Amino acid sequence: xxxxxxxxxxxxxxxxxxxxxxxxxxxxxxxxxxxxxxxxxxxxxxxxxxxxxxxxxxxxxxxxxxxxxxxxxxxxxxxxxxxxxxxxxxxxxxxxxxxxxxxxxxxxxxxxxxxxxxxxxxxxxxxxxxxxxxxxxxxxxxxxxxxxxxxxxxxxxxxxxxxxxxxxxxxxxxxxxxxxxxxxxxxxxxxxxxxx
Amino acid sequence: xxxxxxxxxxxxxxxxxxxxxxxxxxxxxxxxxxxxxxxxxxxxxxxxxxxxxxxxxxxxxxxxxxxxxxxxxxxxxxxxxxxxxxxxxxxxxxxxxxxxxxxxxxxxxxxxxxxxxxxxxxxxxxxxxxxxxxxxxxxxxxxxxxxxxxxxxxxxxxxxxxxxxxxxxxxxxxxxxxxxxxxxxxxxxxxxxxxx
Numbered sequence: 001x002x003x004x005x006x007x008x009x010x011x012x013x014x015x016x017x018x019x020x021x022x023x024x025x026x027x028x029x030x031x032x033x034x035x036x037x038x039x040x041x042x043x044x045x046x047x048x049x050x051x052x053x054x055x056x057x058x059x060x061x062x063x064x065x066x067x068x069x070x071x072x073x074x075x076x077x078x079x080x081x082x083x084x085x086x087x088x089x090x091x092x093x094x095x096x097x098x099x100x101x102x103x104x105x106x107x108x109x110x111x112x113x114x115x116x117x118x119x120x121x122x123x124x125x126x127x128x129x130x131x132x133x134x135x136x137x138x139x140x141x142x143x144x145x146x147x148x149x150x151x152x153x154x155x156x157x158x159x160x161x162x163x164x165x166x167x168x169x170x171x172x173x174x175x176x177x178x179x180x181x182x183x184x185x186x187x188x189x190x191x192x193x194x195x196x
Numbered sequence: 197x198x199x200x201x202x203x204x205x206x207x208x209x210x211x212x213x214x215x216x217x218x219x220x221x222x223x224x225x226x227x228x229x230x231x232x233x234x235x236x237x238x239x240x241x242x243x244x245x246x247x248x249x250x251x252x253x254x255x256x257x258x259x260x261x262x263x264x265x266x267x268x269x270x271x272x273x274x275x276x277x278x279x280x281x282x283x284x285x286x287x288x289x290x291x292x293x294x295x296x297x298x299x300x301x302x303x304x305x306x307x308x309x310x311x312x313x314x315x316x317x318x319x320x321x322x323x324x325x326x327x328x329x330x331x332x333x334x335x336x337x338x339x340x341x342x343x344x345x346x347x348x349x350x351x352x353x354x355x356x357x358x359x360x361x362x363x364x365x366x367x368x369x370x371x372x373x374x375x376x377x378x379x380x381x382x383x384x385x386x387x388x389x390x391x392x
Contacts, residue, residue: 026309028224111367112305113222129371153383156364156376157357164360165352171307175325180352187349191387 011049014039015060019106027109030057061110064103065127068092072131082142083193086135090158090185093128094166096178104166132159139193146194154192161188207245210235211256215302223305226253257306260299261323264288268327278338279389282331286354286381289324290362292374300362328355335389342390350388357384 017039022030032053036046050056075088095101136155139145145154165184168176213235218226228249232242246252271284291297329351335341341350361380364372 109308112308129368150379150383153379156361156372157380157384160360160364160380161353161357162360163363164356164358167359167363168352168356172325176352183346183349184353184356187346188353 007049011059012063014041014046014049014056015063018056018060019064019102022106022109023102027113032056057110057113060106064107068103069127082138082144083189086139086144087186087189089131089135090162090189091182093131093162094181094185095169096181101170101173104170108167108170128163129155129159132162144193146192149192158188158192161185203245207255208259210237210242210245210252211259214252214256215260215298218302218305219298223309228252253306253309256302260303264299265323278335278340279385282335282340283382283385285327285331286358286385287378289327289358290377290381291365292377297366297369300366304363304366324359325351325355328358340389342388345388354384354388357381 014035018030018035021034021038025034030053032046032050033043035056036043039046046056050059071092072089075085075092078085080088095104133155136145136151136158140151145151161184165176165181169181210231214226214231217230217234221230226249228242228246229239231252232239235242242252246255267288268285271281271288274281276284291300332341332347332351332354336347341347357380361372361377365377
């Protein structure tokens with residue numbers, strides 16, 4: 001009797017192999033051949049799940065995004081006080097551990113890779129700007145923001161700050177470590193929140 | 197009589213061809229062969245100036261950095277009032293025009309490319325963090341900063357904000373346009389400056 005393999009699970013397994021390959025060898029190494037080897041599959045078996053390299057890369061990216069979204073929704077629905085909720089969501093978007101470091105690296109590699117491939121899905125709209133807008137609106141709704149803040153500018157600024165510190169955490173992990181990231185993000189949160 | 201060619205000028209010409217190739221084809225296309233073609237040189241002639249691809253890439257990157265440093269020094273030595281000086285230096289570090297857009301793109305591509313090549317020069321220390329520190333120190337020295345600011349955190353924050361907005365200007369140029377970038381950076385400057 002043939003072994004039953006969950007299709008979705010197998011696709012996730014391949015996506016994870018894809019991340020490891022990108023992480024170790026960069027986007028250049030993310031060939032179907034290398035990914036099949038890393039996943040312990042034959043080329044034919046891999047092609048059964050993904051017929052092109054681009055299809056595979058898009059799936060691997062989407063998995064990163066779905067997992068992050070899931071983590072953020074959990075925080076949003078938790079019982080934390082509003083300000084802690086905001087800070088924790090912000091912290092979800094920066095690489096504080098090895099796993100998220102890997103996700104972020106793949107995201108950056110993929111984003112720059114697809115810039116020169118017009119036929120691939122548009123990876124640039126990862127929904128983080130929209131997420132930042134929601135955070136600022138939430139804070140506004142809960143009367144947390146300082147008076148006279150320009151919400152649009154604050155949204156853009158928060159988005160830049162988070163992606164900037166994320167990229168620095170990847171490139172200069174010694175200086176931009178967990179404590180540093182937390183200090184910068186809480187300081188920023190305090191700076192836009194009304195006092196008391 | 198053989199044509200005299202200025203060695204440095206020829207190297208700069210090749211570096212600029214390198215940028216164009218990276219810009220159009222990504223890091224993947226930045227082969228010595230493609231760069232020679234773009235520069236209108238034979239492979240042999242190109243190898244006369246740069247014996248390896250890495251040597252060429254490192255030179256092209258250094259040229260970006262040197263040109264940015266030069267522009268910043270000119271602003272630093274100008275007669276502008278301190279706050280305008282700071283804002284103008286910040287604006288030099290983000291892609292406000294086509295040329296700087298290209299420089300930034302090459303910088304990002306190169307930075308991620310070299311992450312997986314341990315033998316290549318460390319591109320990650322591009323001196324911008326040190327530059328941010330100087331800006332904050334300058335502001336402190338001129339009594340421009342608000343009281344009770346943590347200078348180290350403000351340095352890290354400014355650095356993240358500038359690189360974050362730079363990357364967004366590359367990826368989402370319609371929303372993150374010149375006006376938007378200026379608005380975010382002046383707002384940030386105002387937010388750390390003492391009033392009046």
